[in-house]
Structure formats: structure tokens, C-alpha cells
Amino acid sequence: MLATNIYRGVVDSEPGGRRGRTRALLLECALDLFEQQGYERTTVAQIASAAGVTEMTFFRHFAAKERLVVEDPYDPVIAGAVAAQPRTMAPLARAVAGLRAAWGRLPEPESAAVRRRVRIAAATPSLRAAISANNAATEQILVDQLVADGADPGPARVAAAAVLAGLTAALLDWSQRDGVALTDVVSAALDTLEGRR
Amino acid sequence: MLATNIYRGVVDSEPGGRRGRTRALLLECALDLFEQQGYERTTVAQIASAAGVTEMTFFRHFAAKERLVVEDPYDPVIAGAVAAQPRTMAPLARAVAGLRAAWGRLPEPESAAVRRRVRIAAATPSLRAAISANNAATEQILVDQLVADGADPGPARVAAAAVLAGLTAALLDWSQRDGVALTDVVSAALDTLEGRR
DNA sequence: GGTTGAAATGTTAGCCACTAACATTTACCG
DNA sequence: CGGTAAATGTTAGTGGCTAACATTTCAACC
Structure with a gap:
């Protein structure tokens, strides 16, 4: 639940192939932007472009914007x-x-x-x-x-x-x-x- | 809270001017549609058109789609x-x-x-x-x-x-x-x- | 080393909730 | 009947998200 929720995303993004790296990069750029200008005022397009990637690619790594912050539990x-x-x-x-x-x-x-x-x-x-x-x-x-x-x-x-x-x-x-x-x-x-x- | 949440919308839509009536009509059409085909699959445009009104008018009566079901508390x-x-x-x-x-x-x-x-x-x-x-x-x-x-x-x-x-x-x-x-x-x-x- | 096949990414088009700016109608009051 | 304000309409756009299809990249295999 809760805490587990949160650090799960950090854990299972094992840096390995290109996939893991893009995901981690998107996450990092996103958190930076969220802290600078707030979650709501940060756009998925902004995050994607900060990571040098397309909006579409973003949604291939995160099913929704909120998944950048809230993760699934392991229960x-x-x-x-x-x-x-x-x-x-x-x-x-x-x-x-x-x-x-x-x-x-x-x-x-x-x-x-x-x-x-x-x-x-x-x-x-x-x-x-x-x-x-x-x-x-x-x-x-x-x-x-x-x-x-x-x-x-x-x-x-x-x-x-x-x-x-x-x-x-x-x-x-x-x-x-x-x-x-x-x-x-x-x-x-x-x-x-x-x-x- | 909760229960109060819910029946508030019914209470304060005192039928009076045209306003109250449109609001009540939108609400009724919406609940019917939600029960028939589910909340997610019902579109604001559908609700508005069922009530003989524009999508824009809908948002003048309900700040968001969810407000049709979830209301503010009186605490x-x-x-x-x-x-x-x-x-x-x-x-x-x-x-x-x-x-x-x-x-x-x-x-x-x-x-x-x-x-x-x-x-x-x-x-x-x-x-x-x-x-x-x-x-x-x-x-x-x-x-x-x-x-x-x-x-x-x-x-x-x-x-x-x-x-x-x-x-x-x-x-x-x-x-x-x-x-x-x-x-x-x-x-x-x-x-x-x-x-x- | 070149070929191939799959994974990763890109492109385009579109839906839906929601907002803003401005125009129009409707209803009621004097 | 005229005037005014509330209620509604129109248009145009943003942002999250999806679908269908095209393209690149990487790596294993020959």
C-alpha cells in the first residue's frame, strides 16, 4: 500500500535496455518540473520534450500522468x-x-x-x-x-x-x-x- | 460529509426560475444515462443533448461531470x-x-x-x-x-x-x-x- | 559484416473534459 | 412596450489520453 506504492516505481525501473533508461529519464524530468512549477501546471508535452521524446512515447512508459507519482502496491x-x-x-x-x-x-x-x-x-x-x-x-x-x-x-x-x-x-x-x-x-x-x- | 455530500445537490436545486429547472433536468437525464450505460461511457455532450441544451450550458450548472454525483459537504x-x-x-x-x-x-x-x-x-x-x-x-x-x-x-x-x-x-x-x-x-x-x- | 525481426519510437488523427471570449436570446420589470 | 440582466449559444482552443499505422534502432544470428 501507500509507502510501497510510492517507491515501487523507483525500484522496478532496473536500468538496463533503452526502455529502462527512457523511463527513468522521463521520471526524473517530470519530478524536477513538478517541483519547479507544480504538478497541474506541468504538461505531459513538457515532460516528454524535456526528456527528448514524444508525447506518445511518454504514454507508452506511464499509463497516465499520475503514475509518475502514484504507483501500484505489492500486497x-x-x-x-x-x-x-x-x-x-x-x-x-x-x-x-x-x-x-x-x-x-x-x-x-x-x-x-x-x-x-x-x-x-x-x-x-x-x-x-x-x-x-x-x-x-x-x-x-x-x-x-x-x-x-x-x-x-x-x-x-x-x-x-x-x-x-x-x-x-x-x-x-x-x-x-x-x-x-x-x-x-x-x-x-x-x-x-x-x-x- | 459523505451522505450530506450526496443529497445536497438534490436539496438546493429549488425548482423556481428557469435555472433551477435546467439544472434539475440535466441531473435527471444524467442519472438515467449513468444507470443505463455507466458513468464513464456517458459523455457530457450526451447529457446536454438529452436535456436539450448545449455542452457549454452543462458546465454552467455543474463545474465538472463528477459534480452530478458527488456534492459539497455542509459541515x-x-x-x-x-x-x-x-x-x-x-x-x-x-x-x-x-x-x-x-x-x-x-x-x-x-x-x-x-x-x-x-x-x-x-x-x-x-x-x-x-x-x-x-x-x-x-x-x-x-x-x-x-x-x-x-x-x-x-x-x-x-x-x-x-x-x-x-x-x-x-x-x-x-x-x-x-x-x-x-x-x-x-x-x-x-x-x-x-x-x- | 550484413540481414532480419522485434522492441522502441514517431506521426497523424481524433475523443473527451473543460475553459475563455464574445454574441444572442429569453424573461421579467417598470 | 422598452430595457436590462440572466440564461443560453457559438467558436475556438488546451490538455490528457487512445488508436492505427509508419519508422527507426538495436541485437542476435547466419
Whole structure:
């Protein structure tokens, strides 16, 4: 989900063939432009031309402009961690416990790069919307793990949505503070979601 | 927020001058078309022409296509209700308590009309994103009320985001079940957010 | 080393949401 | 009935995105 969302794009663009390089170049030019003049006021044509490439080529590497900032999740870890929590717990507590466990198993993100992208997202309403749209898949996985079989899926849906939204809020918050570790922010968010002060 | 979001558009289109009528007509034609062929595959030009009007006129009544389904909140009630909760509570619990109190003071929505719109939203990813984008203003109000002055706003942000997302999930869920009262679904969602089963 | 085949890129044309500037009609009020 | 403002129309354009088809580039193979 969220954090994973963000650094995925950096990870899987293994520099190798021409393809990987063009993609990385587009990404770099785009982030520079976004930081200079904002996401909305930056045009895909501008990005493409800055990378010495055609607009069409841009869309061959990124299905949409927002994909430069918001990436797809990789969620099997989360699913497993949530499933491993005792079924006796209430859905919200169970989701939180699962995510706490999952967080320990995820690689520590390349903070600087992540922060750069999340900062842009935090400053751009349409991108924040894109993030929640992007969380839909992870949310579904969470729901699948949380719903007691044969029972009302309502509570599971509510808990899944709440936890992901809370974590996303924490991530956006983190991107705008300096000198705070992402791990601490996430941990605090999970505390809050458990009803602690 | 959410529910209020949705029936607002129906409420404030008081049939009166030509303006109100054109707006209502556009809305009705649009919802019909959305239900018949889906939101994405319905074009603004189609809607306008079904209402016997120009595309330009459409945008004079609705700032964007999504505004046909997702509306702006009216939040002073929420702000007051949350502020009225004792500051000794943890942020999540305080937000939930405030919303529970606010819910009692809100007018019971015209269920059929609301359900129609929420159903469309539930079936359309981009509209679900639009809903959360639309919740941003309400979320900010919640945060303002939840943050202890001089303290870290992080927990307040997390709690506000989680509660709104949870309620939105409940609303989407409700739209797809028949014979369940919105009030019950909301109440159950607030329970879940308080950590109950 | 030249040939070939596939991957990467380019070109053109077009759809759709949305905006701006300006012209026209409609309805109501004095 | 005339005048005025709101409501609508017209035209032209921008930006994200897609489709269909042509072209280049690179690399493996002969």
C-alpha cells in the first residue's frame, strides 16, 4: 500500500535496455518540473520534450500522468500478516495488528526519493485522490482477510478503509516534516487507530 | 460529509426560475444515462443533448461531470459536535463520538435519491476517488477540532482521515444492500471505528 | 559484416473534459 | 412596450489520453 506504492516505481525501473533508461529519464524530468512549477501546471508535452521524446512515447512508459507519482502496491505481505492475526480480535484491531507486523517485514524505503514524491502528492488534490483510488486493491485484500466467513462484510470494509486512510494521512504528514523517521510516524498512526492517544 | 455530500445537490436545486429547472433536468437525464450505460461511457455532450441544451450550458450548472454525483459537504454541524466532546478522549474516540452526535442532528436523507447516486459512485472508481477528494474540506474541519493546541497534529489527521474513510465505506456498502436503514449502517460503522466487533 | 525481426519510437488523427471570449436570446420589470 | 440582466449559444482552443499505422534502432544470428 501507500509507502510501497510510492517507491515501487523507483525500484522496478532496473536500468538496463533503452526502455529502462527512457523511463527513468522521463521520471526524473517530470519530478524536477513538478517541483519547479507544480504538478497541474506541468504538461505531459513538457515532460516528454524535456526528456527528448514524444508525447506518445511518454504514454507508452506511464499509463497516465499520475503514475509518475502514484504507483501500484505489492500486497501479499500485508495479506499474510493480517491473516496471521488471531480471529478473536475486532476487525479494526486485527487490521492494525496485521499492518504493524507487515511493516516490520517491508524494506525500509529510500526515504529521500519517497519523500520527494509524497510531497508532490501532498500538495496536489487530484493526486491525493489518485492515491486513495490506488489503495482500492489493497483495501480489497484487507477486506478479504478481515471478513469472518458467512458474516456481514460491513465491519471489515469499514476497518480496512479506515486503516488505509489513516496510514495514508500519516504518510502525507510525514512528507512535510523534516528529521522524522517514517517508521515512527507509521507506528504512531497505528497507535492512534487503536484508539490510543 | 459523505451522505450530506450526496443529497445536497438534490436539496438546493429549488425548482423556481428557469435555472433551477435546467439544472434539475440535466441531473435527471444524467442519472438515467449513468444507470443505463455507466458513468464513464456517458459523455457530457450526451447529457446536454438529452436535456436539450448545449455542452457549454452543462458546465454552467455543474463545474465538472463528477459534480452530478458527488456534492459539497455542509459541515458546521460536524465541527460543533466534535468540538463539544470532552478533550480527555483519545482523538479517534473523540471524532467518533462527535460524529455520532452530529448524525442525530442531520436531516434524514431522501434515501431513494441518495442511494441512486451512491450506487453509481460505488460502481465507478474515479467517482470513489472524487468522494475522498471531496471529503478533504470536512477532514480539515475535523482536524481543527481534534488537535490539542500546541500539540502534534499527526494523531488528529490520522483519526480524521480514518473516520471519514470508514463512514464513506459504510455508505458505499449501504448503497448496495436493500432494506437496510442508513442510520443503522452508520451506527455500526462508528462502532467498528471504536474498536468494537 | 550484413540481414532480419522485434522492441522502441514517431506521426497523424481524433475523443473527451473543460475553459475563455464574445454574441444572442429569453424573461421579467417598470 | 422598452430595457436590462440572466440564461443560453457559438467558436475556438488546451490538455490528457487512445488508436492505427509508419519508422527507426538495436541485437542476435547466419
